[in-house]
Amino acid sequence: MTARRPHVLLSVAMSIDGHIDDTAPERLLLSNPADLDRVDQLRADSDAVLIGAGTLRSDNPRLLVNSEQRQAERRAAGLPGQPLRIVLTGGGDLDPELRLWQYGDGRAKLVYSPDAAVARLTARLAGLAEVVGTGAGLDLGAVLDDLGVRGVRRLMVEGGGAVHTLFLTSGLVDEIRLAVAPFFVGADEAPRFVNAGRFPQDALHRMELVGTDAVGDVALLHYRVPEKQDEKRExxxxxxxxxxxxxxxxxxxxxxxxxxxxxxxxxxxxxxxxxxxxxxxxxxxxxxxxxxxxxxxxxxxxxxxxxxxxxxxxxxxxxxxxxxxxxxxxxxxxxxxxxxxxxxxxxxxxxxxxxxxxxxxxxxxxxxxxxxxxxxxxxxxxxxxxxx
Ligand SMILES: NC(=O)c1ccc[n+]([C@@H]2O[C@H](COP(=O)([O-])OP(=O)(O)OC[C@H]3O[C@@H](n4cnc5c(N)ncnc54)[C@H](OP(=O)(O)O)[C@@H]3O)[C@@H](O)[C@H]2O)c1
Known part of the structure; x- marks a missing residue:
């Protein structure tokens, strides 16, 4: 595959103790309104936004650019009003009633899964999303190659923990925008920014801090990941x-x-x-x-x-x-x-x-x-x- 892979931006909000949610059924609000608006701008600046099936099931997000002005600016630039919305799944247990499928036509949503789940998912999500197989497993390289072919230049990854871990340990993230909320969650069982893993960005391979900002009471850290470290996997x-x-x-x-x-x-x-x-x-x-x-x-x-x-x-x-x-x-x-x-x-x-x-x-x-x-x-x- 020769098409260029997209630039990958990982966006996440976490508590001071590294949790991206708590254990209650409703999603924990970590950001403040100004920070949510910042994330809306990041979405508007992206060709595609991606989440894992875990986040889809637990948060039932729409994953849309909310600002009508930003949607209009995208259209004026010859883009669709909303970025492509993408879900990664291994087993293919995706409910067609979830909110993400209900907005926009099926071409604006993509699901990547191992080949074994494709036929069942295609039937389940008929008219709602396009389902793409990535081989025997969920192959992120194949996902990024396919997105490159579709013209996606900028991909925003919005979690959750398993998907952050998969992208980071695969060495496929270019930058991280990390919002730190001014409170603790304090529950071992609550989801974390990442799970255990072997990260190319370790103590000997530090990331570059390219910016810090205060967005109200939220601290925003912007890291550049120095080099893609997926060579060893390839x-x-x-x-x-x-x-x-x-x-x-x-x-x-x-x-x-x-x-x-x-x-x-x-x-x-x-x-x-x-x-x-x-x-x-x-x-x-x-x-x-x-x-x-x-x-x-x-x-x-x-x-x-x-x-x-x-x-x-x-x-x-x-x-x-x-x-x-x-x-x-x-x-x-x-x-x-x-x-x-x-x-x-x-x-x-x-x-x-x-x-x-x-x-x-x-x-x-x-x-x-x-x-x-x-x-x-x-x-x-x-x-x-x-x-x-
Ligand atoms: N604070 C934030 O910024 C933020 C953002 C997003 C989410 N969250 C939180 O994150 C939590 C969800 O995180 P999560 O880790 O449970 O879910 P997740 O990362 O959203 O999705 C995990 C799912 O993705 C698929 N997947 C990931 N890696 C795979 C692999 N290597 N092979 C096959 N399938 C793979 C699997 O789907 P299947 O199960 O379908 O096989 C897996 O269950 C929620 O509490 C949510 O609120 C927080």
Missing amino acids: QPAADRLTEDDRRRLALAVELSRQCPASETAYSVGAVVVADDGTELARGYSRETDATVHAEESALAKIDPADPRLRTATLYTTLEPCSRRASRPTPCAQLALAAGIPRVVLAWREPALFVADCQGIELLEQAGVTVLECPELAEEARAVNAHLW
């Missing part, structure tokens, strides 16, 4: 399976055969390998105690300060868990905490012990490249055949 070797990957994953399957038998837990094998091919550790389920998981067992053998973790690959025969009863931290979070950028797995977790494992989603939302190797899925499952 390197062919990071994004596709190699023969070496298959070999390492086959080793993980062999390790899974060593697991002490259990009727209530999977037998899984895991290997962690540095990017120069050095094996850092291996592990399997119940290796060191009755509840330890394979990934956990392998990661526990590596010094968390080992810099090779930041470029390593975790091979595991089963999708890392996102919830577990036996320990406080699930394996997807352990992999994130270790800073591992790439996970190769054989088999998605079936709905046997946990109804809906979100390990892959958690990792991908944090910017980790997750690759599946379907040709080893049956072997990984066969080791667990006794569970059915």
